[in-house]
Amino acid sequence: MAQTLTRLKETASQTGGPYVHIGMTPNVCDINGIYPEDLGVHMVNEKTRGERITVEMRIFDGTGSIIKDALIEVWQADTDGLYNSPSEPRGKADPNFTGWGRQASDMETGVFTFETIKPGRVPFTDGRLQAPHISLWIVARGINIGLQTRMYFGDEEEANAEDPVLTRLEHQKRVPTLVAPRNGNTYTFDIHLQGDQETVFFDV
Amino acid sequence: MKNMKPEAGGFFQRVRQWHPPAFAPGYKSTVMRAPQKAPIAFPQTPSEITGPVFGREMLGELDNDLTVNYAKSGESAIGPRIIVYGRILDENTRPVPNVLVEFWQANAGGRYRHKKDGYLAPLDPNFGGCGRAITDEDGNYWFRTIQPGAYPWPNGINDWRPAHIHFSVFGHGFVQRLITQMYFEGDPMIWQCPIVRTIPDTEAIEGLIAALDMDSTVPMDARAYKFDIVLRGRRSTMFENKLEGN
Ligand SMILES: [Fe+3]
Numbered sequence: 001m002a003q004t005l006t007r008l009k010e011t012a013s014q015t016g017g018p019y020v021h022i023g024m025t026p027n028v029c030d031i032n033g034i035y036p037e038d039l040g041v042h043m044v045n046e047k048t049r050g051e052r053i054t055v056e057m058r059i060f061d062g063t064g065s066i067i068k069d070a071l072i073e074v075w076q077a078d079t080d081g082l083y084n085s086p087s088e089p090r091g092k093a094d095p096n097f098t099g100w101g102r103q104a105s106d107m108e109t110g111v112f113t114f115e116t117i118k119p120g121r122v123p124f125t126d127g128r129l130q131a132p133h134i135s136l137w138i139v140a141r142g143i144n145i146g147l148q149t150r151m152y153f154g155d156e157e158e159a160n161a162e163d164p165v166l167t168r169l170e171h172q173k174r175v176p177t178l179v180a181p182r183n184g185n186t187y188t189f190d191i192h193l194q195g196d197q198e199t200v201f202f203d204v
Numbered sequence: 205m206k207n208m209k210p211e212a213g214g215f216f217q218r219v220r221q222w223h224p225p226a227f228a229p230g231y232k233s234t235v236m237r238a239p240q241k242a243p244i245a246f247p248q249t250p251s252e253i254t255g256p257v258f259g260r261e262m263l264g265e266l267d268n269d270l271t272v273n274y275a276k277s278g279e280s281a282i283g284p285r286i287i288v289y290g291r292i293l294d295e296n297t298r299p300v301p302n303v304l305v306e307f308w309q310a311n312a313g314g315r316y317r318h319k320k321d322g323y324l325a326p327l328d329p330n331f332g333g334c335g336r337a338i339t340d341e342d343g344n345y346w347f348r349t350i351q352p353g354a355y356p357w358p359n360g361i362n363d364w365r366p367a368h369i370h371f372s373v374f375g376h377g378f379v380q381r382l383i384t385q386m387y388f389e390g391d392p393m394i395w396q397c398p399i400v401r402t403i404p405d406t407e408a409i410e411g412l413i414a415a416l417d418m419d420s421t422v423p424m425d426a427r428a429y430k431f432d433i434v435l436r437g438r439r440s441t442m443f444e445n446k447l448e449g450n
Contacts, residue, residue: 008295008434012408013223014385015231015399016370019316023308023334023370029318031332034273035264062236069320075255075378085254087376100256125247135251137381142233144224144402146381148243150251165246193237203218203243204252204379 013145020071020139021104028104040073040102043116047096050079050117054186055151057112058105059138062194066110070140074101074114074151076133081120118153124164131159131166138191148202151189154181174200214248215379215436216295224402231398232359248379255378258304260338267336268347270309274332281331283312283350285426288386288414291343292373295437299343305433306372307347308334314353314367323355348426351388359398366393366400375435386431387413 021029025038044052055074059067077083082093084100093099103112121129131152138147152160160166166175177199180189191199226238266273271280288307292300310316310333313325317333337345349369356364369386387394394400394413403409411434420428 006297007437008293008297009222009408009411010218010295010436011382011384011411011434012403012405013382014370014403014412015233016372016383017385018320019308019318020370020383022316022318022332023306024372026308026332026334031274031317031334034267034332034334035336039258039262067237073381075251077251083250083254084256085376086257087254088250090250098256122250124249130249130251133251135378137378139383140237142231142235142237144226144228144231144234144238146383147239148379168246169244194240198239198241200241201239201243203220203245204248 015141015144016071016139016146018069018141020069020141024071024102025104038102040098040100043098043101043114045096048117049094049096050120052185053116053118055114055116055134055180055189056186057114057136057151057189057191058110059112059140059191060193060195064195067140067193068105068107068110070138070143071102071104072112073137074116075099075135075137076116077119077122079117079120081122081129083122121159126164128162128164129159131156131163133163133165136191147193148204149191149199150178150202151187152179153187154179169200174198213439214253215377215438217245218436222405222408224404228402231402234402248377252379253377255374255376255380257302257376258338258374263336263338268345270307270331270333270335270347270349272330273335275330279330281311281350282328283331283352285348286351287346287348287420287422287426287428288369288431289344289346289420289428290414290431290433292339292345292375292433292435293343294375294380294435298437299339299341300375300435301339301341301343303339303374303376304336305339305345305374306334306336307349307369309349309352309369310355312350312353314355314365325353325355354393363398364393364396366391366397371431371433373433373435377436377438380435382433382435384433385412386429388429389413389416 078094084093180187315325414429414431
């Protein structure tokens, strides 16, 4: 026998369940008066630097139906590619940009809307620049462990073509599942949990 | 704090087999929602290693007291009063300070305040069902609530959820993000629950069962349950750039 590594095991994940919004966006489900507003609804203010954009997301299940009971959190760099986080070792990010957003979808349409800015480029582990991207974390009933993925920007073809994460995907046919087309100032990102167009999810 | 430099290392790889698989047909909602292709790994970049933090100033005074945070003045929620407390730790056994912990639950009758919950147990006008706290420098959190009831749910014809509290926890990196559920020591319903049983390992399930702690009760007021949560550990950076190690 060798010495013991004094490590703990990560607490096992469980689904957020059908009422995930009660805990994380209570005002959306008419539980008002506990929190003044739901966390993460505002990512920007008047002073935020960078290009203003709207990102609209939808999630489709294996039958092709739009899911309306999910919750999405996003995490992204500021316009200079810096994260508003104490764990950011490279410099101080724009204090007027949180970088973090949380939304429930519209109950009728199933569209998640994030008002944000286009992020700058962030280095990969070897120093190469990644294409601009937004990290996502998706939870819902029927999702046993939060799904991790990324959204890339459709008008960044050059950067996407050299992105260290996108280029390392074995099945290059799947790259478009991570790229949101641009229309005006709005990007639309459709997430497919299953099927031919299944979004690439990450294990990071 | 001991380690004043920003922690910049990545996190230990997640042990996927320890967690419930995405596709777990005993829990029917997973069948059409589980991705069918393997998730793809890549080395963690600043996008994964960093994460948002929240300041204590955002907390309201009653945010960690579900017995009164939705109640009319002078009234309180119905049900057995309990304190839930514990620490947020990482896999290196270190406390995770200054992170947001959110919790939500059904009322004492097992009914959620949600228009989609049609269970015939009544709503409690004084119970909203959500609260939050931020861990202190040693990773401690606590809140006061009422013990939630078990409730039936449409899965099998007679499936019931054991009494539980949902938890959402932030770490210091976005990939530490975790949602889980806390169960109560001694509840026989735990082992029958199709959602609990998505977890393959008994030891992993036991890690979700809070212990009754009679030494931490508030006499004549509330019993206490202790529930620690473990987040992914940070890889040591001491060999790379002489940052203080773990
Ligand atoms: Fe529940």
